[in-house]
Amino acid sequence: MSGKKVANEQALQQVMGKFATAMKNTGEAKPPVEPSNTVHKVELPDTKPVVAEQQPATTPAIEVNPLAETPKPALEAKPTPAKTSATHGKKATPAATAEPNKDKPSSTQPLKPAPNKTKPAETVVDENSDLLLVDLELLYDNPYNARSFYDPEVIKDKAASISASKQIVPIKAIPHPQIDGAYIMIDGHYRKRAIQFLNQTQARVIVDRTPMTDAQMYIQSFVTNNERTPQTTYDNAVAWSKLLEQGVFSSYDDLANAIHISKGNISKTLSALKLPTSCLEIIKEDPAKFSLRSLYELNKYHEQSEDEAFILELVKMLFDSEVSIDISQFIERHAKKQDRKPRSSSRKHTLSLGNNQVGYMKDWGTGRLTLEVEFQGDDREKFIKHMSSFINVK
Structure with a gap:
């Protein structure tokens, strides 16, 4: 820095110091603010006049260059660049902008449906099946179940398993055709009896809503049992x-x-x-x-x-x-x-209905008769009715 420039700065500081002292003595806290386009002339000893232009807005910015022939325009403040995201390069939301209250619905935000507090304890398995929690009194045995007799020890073992691990495998059932809200079991008769043994009142049931014939009810029971413990x-x-x-x-x-x-x-x-x-x-x-x-x-x-x-x-x-x-x-x-x-020997007699053989009868010669017949359609009912005319058929 040249000696002349240093001298100019020192002279400027002296002028500003005198100005501040004068303002203090008069009791004024601030210098008068003139319109933003006012030009101040500052006389410096042994220097050429320097024109300082006050910037609009806050504190005036004064640029002094005693060596210049003509004054330079004041430097414009550059705007601070907005902060950007490190990953996407998008402008960050200004800190002064308040986020909308997420707890209160707004006209621009669609309302979300309220949670269903009455949702039943069930899960949809497929279009024709539902997994439900059903009262045991609404579960009826399959009238065409493949199994007719139940081992008490097996019931106790299944009850112990359910007590320890809950009922993992649901009972399979279909809607009762005559009782609204009731079901007929296709598979799971042992499980139902085990739950009853535990004095529980409900069972997990998967309901198949596909219509079934009587024959299908038996076949499904028969096949299911054979895959696990055959009857x-x-x-x-x-x-x-x-x-x-x-x-x-x-x-x-x-x-x-x-x-x-x-x-x-x-x-x-x-x-x-x-x-x-x-x-x-x-x-x-x-x-x-x-x-x-x-x-x-x-x-x-x-x-x-x-x-x-x-x-x-x-x-x-x-x-x-x-x-x-x-x-x-x-x-x-x-x-x-x-x-x-x-x-003792027997004589075998063939039984026919019209031209069709329907069975046979064995005569043992001792008063004992063995009869085995097979009818189709209405012939069976006719035979039973005929036998009932002289024998008590139960």
């Missing part, structure tokens, strides 16, 4: 007999085609129902202990020998045993021990 032979015998009697399936062939089981197995299974009532009462208590082969052998020997006491003894032995037993060996040994009297 017993005696369960099948009771269910199949009911289905045939009520005309849900018109014949053995119709039933066999529906559940993909041979007609021979259906015939053997149904033969278990011909055992004496005393034997059936024991079998009902634990049907799982009686296989298809055992029941068929028991009935076969019963038809041949009419030895009900021995058949009952075999049934009790199977019931008490914890292991599988081949009863054919016991039957063979028992037959050898019998008096060498000839076994």
Whole structure:
């Protein structure tokens, strides 16, 4: 910096100092503010006059350049650039701008629907199924359920599982066709009984709203059980007999085609129902202990020998045993021990309706008759009505 320029600045400071002292002595706090276009002339010793232009707005900006021939225009204040986002380069919202109150609705913000406080405890599974929480008193057993007998120990085990982990697998049901708000179970009869054992009043139920026929109600129950714990032979015998009697399936062939089981197995299974009532009462208590082969052998020997006491003894032995037993060996040994009297034989008579064979009848010559018939359509009702004319048919 040149000495002359330093001298000019010192002279300017002296002038400004005198001016401030003069203002203080007169008691004025501020110098008079003149219009923004006023030009002040400041006389500096040994210098040329310098013109200072007061800037509009706040504190006047004075630029002094004693060396210049003509005064330079005052520098304009550059606007402060707006802050930008580090990532998107957008202008930041000024701090003075208040954000709208999010707690209060505005005319420019659409109202959100209020939460549904009455939403039921259910989940939509698909278009035809709902997952519901249903009172047990509104859950009815499937009238065509594949299982007829329930093991108390299995019920207790399922109850313990539900108590520990809650009901994970829902019961499957369809709307009751006659009772509004009620349902018929297709699968889950053991689960319902386990929940009842726990003295609970509700169960998780998945409702299939697809219409079902009586046959479909049975088939779904049968298939579902077979995929997990198949029903017993005696369960099948009771269910199949009911289905045939009520005309849900018109014949053995119709039933066999529906559940993909041979007609021979259906015939053997149904033969278990011909055992004496005393034997059936024991079998009902634990049907799982009686296989298809055992029941068929028991009935076969019963038809041949009419030895009900021995058949009952075999049934009790199977019931008490914890292991599988081949009863054919016991039957063979028992037959050898019998008096060498000839076994009673039977005469078989074929039964026909018109040109169609409907069954057969065995005459044992001792007053015992065995009748097995199969009708289709209205012929079954006619036969029952005819039999009821001289025999009490229940």
